[in-house]
Amino acid sequence: MVSIRKDFPILSRQVRGKPLVYLDNAATSQKPRAVIQALSEYYEQHNANVHRAVHTLGQEVTERYEEARQKVADFIGAPAEGIIFTRGTTEAINLVSYTWAEANISPGDEILTTPMEHHSNLLPWQRVAQARGASLKFIPMSPQGTLSLSALDTLLTERTKLVALTHMSNVLGAITPVKEIARRAHEKGALVLVDGAQSVPHIPVDVKDLDCDFLAFSGHKMLAPTGIGVLYVRPQVLETMEPFQLGGEMAREVWLDRATWNDLPIRFEAGTPNIAGAIALGVAVDYLRNLGMERVREHEIQLTGYALVRFQELPNTEVFGPWDTQQRGGIISFCHTGVHSHDLGTFLDHEGVAIRVGHHCAMPLMELLKVSATGRASFYIYNIKAEVDLLVETLQKAIRYFTPGPRRVARPTNS
Amino acid sequence: MNPGQDISQNLFEELDDLYQDLILDHYRRPRNQQQVADPDICAEGHNPFCGDRVALQIKLEDGRVTQVGLQSHGCSITQASASKMTELLKDKTLEETVILSKLFTAMMQGKKLTEEELERLGEMKAFSAVCKYPIRIKCAVLPWNTLEDGVKHYRSGQKHR
Numbered sequence: 001m002v003s004i005r006k007d008f009p010i011l012s013r014q015v016r017g018k019p020l021v022y023l024d025n026a027a028t029s030q031k032p033r034a035v036i037q038a039l040s041e042y043y044e045q046h047n048a049n050v051h052r053a054v055h056t057l058g059q060e061v062t063e064r065y066e067e068a069r070q071k072v073a074d075f076i077g078a079p080a081e082g083i084i085f086t087r088g089t090t091e092a093i094n095l096v097s098y099t100w101a102e103a104n105i106s107p108g109d110e111i112l113t114t115p116m117e118h119h120s121n122l123l124p125w126q127r128v129a130q131a132r133g134a135s136l137k138f139i140p141m142s143p144q145g146t147l148s149l150s151a152l153d154t155l156l157t158e159r160t161k162l163v164a165l166t167h168m169s170n171v172l173g174a175i176t177p178v179k180e181i182a183r184r185a186h187e188k189g190a191l192v193l194v195d196g197a198q199s200v201p202h203i204p205v206d207v208k209d210l211d212c213d214f215l216a217f218s219g220h221k222m223l224a225p226t227g228i229g230v231l232y233v234r235p236q237v238l239e240t241m242e243p244f245q246l247g248g249e250m251a252r253e254v255w256l257d258r259a260t261w262n263d264l265p266i267r268f269e270a271g272t273p274n275i276a277g278a279i280a281l282g283v284a285v286d287y288l289r290n291l292g293m294e295r296v297r298e299h300e301i302q303l304t305g306y307a308l309v310r311f312q313e314l315p316n317t318e319v320f321g322p323w324d325t326q327q328r329g330g331i332i333s334f335c336h337t338g339v340h341s342h343d344l345g346t347f348l349d350h351e352g353v354a355i356r357v358g359h360h361c362a363m364p365l366m367e368l369l370k371v372s373a374t375g376r377a378s379f380y381i382y383n384i385k386a387e388v389d390l391l392v393e394t395l396q397k398a399i400r401y402f403t404p405g406p407r408r409v410a411r412p413t414n415s
Numbered sequence: 416m417n418p419g420q421d422i423s424q425n426l427f428e429e430l431d432d433l434y435q436d437l438i439l440d441h442y443r444r445p446r447n448q449q450q451v452a453d454p455d456i457c458a459e460g461h462n463p464f465c466g467d468r469v470a471l472q473i474k475l476e477d478g479r480v481t482q483v484g485l486q487s488h489g490c491s492i493t494q495a496s497a498s499k500m501t502e503l504l505k506d507k508t509l510e511e512t513v514i515l516s517k518l519f520t521a522m523m524q525g526k527k528l529t530e531e532e533l534e535r536l537g538e539m540k541a542f543s544a545v546c547k548y549p550i551r552i553k554c555a556v557l558p559w560n561t562l563e564d565g566v567k568h569y570r571s572g573q574k575h576r
C-alpha cells in the first residue's frame with residue numbers, strides 16, 4: 001500500500017515544518033487525486049442540473065449521476081433503486097427517523113440500540129421515542145465493545161420495531177455482529193438500521209449478507225468529498241415510506257392542492273442534489289474496488305495489530321476496544337493516567353501527527369469507559385508502519401514532557 | 416516523506432512557548448486545592464468537549480477576597496489557568512477580579528493589551544501563547560468564566576437581600 005501514497009497529494013504537505021502524519025481517518029479521510037480531479041472535471045466539462053434538461057450537458061450529468069448510484073449500489077451489493085444520496089450518515093439516519101419511524105413507531109413500541117452509538121445514531125431515536133411515546137432500550141456491552149447477545153433473548157420482543165446499531169464503533173473500533181443481530185431482530189418482526197459510517201469505508205460490506213433494512217454511510221470517510229452520503233433502504237421498505245423533503249424532482253404530477261410522487265429512489269431526493277459529490281463518490285468507490293476491500297481490510301488488520309503491540313510500550317496508558325484484530329477496525333482510542341488527551345494531541349500536532357482528542361460524539365460511551373475524553377488514532381489505506389512508529393515514539397516523548405522530572409532542556413527565559 | 420526522522424531537542428521550542436514552565440508547574444502542583452468552608456461565592460464550570468471541570472469557592476471579608484478554594488481536573492491549560500487564577504484573586508475586590516477576568520479573556524482573544532493591562536495580569540501573561548491554539552482557548556478561560564458566573568450569582572443574591 002506504500003505505493004498508493006503518491007495518489008494523495010495532501011500526504012506530501014508539511015505541518016509545522018514536519019511531514020504530515022494523518023491519523024484522523026475516522027473523522028474524515030484524505031482524497032486521492034482521481035477524486036479531486038473528478039470534481040474539477042465535473043465543473044469544467046459537464047456542470048448542469050440532473051434529470052431536468054434536454055440539452056447535452058444535462059444528459060451527460062444525469063448519466064454520470066445515475067452511474068455513480070449504480071457504482072455505490074454494486075459496492076454494497078444493493079439494487080440501485082435502494083440507494084438514496086444524502087448529505088452524509090447523519091442526514092441518512094435522520095431521514096429514516098422522520099419518515100419510516102414516524103409512520104411505524106407507536107406508543108409502547110421499543111427501539112433497541114447500543115450505548116456506543118455516535119450521537120447521530122442516538123439523538124434521532126431519543127427524539128422519536130419521545131415524540132411517539134416509545135421507549136429506547138440498550139443492548140448491554142462490555143467496556144471493550146462486546147455486545148451481550150444473550151441479553152437479546154429478553155430485549156427483543158414483539159414490541160421492538162427497530163434495532164439501530166453501529167457496525168463499527170468510532171471510538172473502540174469494535175465490529176458488531178450485525179448479521180446475527182439482524183437475524184434475531186427479523187424473527188421478532190423488527191427492522192434493522194446499520195450505521196456504516198466506520199465500516200463501509202474499511203471492511204467489505206454487503207447488505208444482502210448483513211440482511212439489514214437500512215444502511216447509512218458518509219462519502220467523506222471513504223475518499224469522497226464532504227456533503228455526500230448514502231442511505232440504503234431495502235426496496236420493499238422504501239416503497240412503503242412517505243417522502244422526507246418535498247419540492248423539486250421528487251414529485252411526478254403536481255396540482256394546486258395535491259401531488260403524486262416520483263419513482264424510487266428520486267422520490268427521496270428533493271431539490272438539486274450534490275451532483276459533483278455523488279459523481280466523485282462513484283470515483284472513490286472505483287478507487288476502493290480497484291484496491292479491493294479485502295486488501296484494504298487486511299492492510300488495516302496488519303497496521304492495527306502492529307500498533308496495538310507498540311502501544312504496550314507506553315507507560316500508564318490504557319488502550320480501549322477489543323484486542324482481537326479480527327474484531328476491530330483501524331481505530332485505537334487511548335488514555336494516559338497522568339497526561340490529558342488534549343495535551344497529547346497538541347504535542348503530537350507539533351510533530352506533524354494528526355490524531356483526534358475528545359469525546360468523539362459518543363458521550364454516553366465516555367461515561368461507560370469512565371473517562372471524559374480519549375485520544376484516538378485511526379488508520380486508512382495510505383498509512384504505513386513508520387507512521388505508527390512515529391506516533392508511538394512521539395507519544396513517549398509527550399508523556400515524558402508532561403510528567404514531572406528532568407524532561408526539558410533548560411533554556412533561556414523570554415525576558 | 417520520512418516519518419521516522421529524528422526529533423531533535425530544539426523542536427520543542429514552539430511547544431515550550433505554549434507550555435511555559437509556569438503552566439507546567441501549576442499543572443503538576445495546583446495551588447489552593449482545599450475546599451473553603453462556608454464560602455460566599457461558589458461556582459462550577461464544565462467544558463464537555465474535553466471534560467474539563469472546575470469548582471471554585473471564595474470567601475470575602477470587607478469586600479475583598481481572603482480565601483480561594485479550587486478543585487479542578489482536566490488538561491494542563493485548564494488546571495494551570497485555574498491554579499494561577501486562585502493566587503491572583505487574593506486580596507482583590509470583586510470589581511478587580513472581574514476586570515482581571517475581562518483582561519485575561521481579551522488576551523485569549525488575541526486582543527492587544529497595554530503595558531499596564533499586561534502588568535495587572537502578572538504571571539497570567541504566561542498563557543499568552545494559548546491564543547494561537549483556538550481549540551485550547553476554551554480551556555484557558557473556563558476557570559475565569561466560572562469565576563464570573565460565581566460573582567454574578569453572588570451579586571444578584573446581594574440585591575435580593
Ligand SMILES: Cc1ncc(COP(=O)(O)O)c(C=O)c1O
Binds near residue numbers: 166
Ligand atoms: C459511527 C459514526 N456514525 C455517524 C457519524 C456521522 O457522520 P457524518 O458526520 O458524516 O454525518 C460518524 C462520523 O463522525 C461516525 O463515526
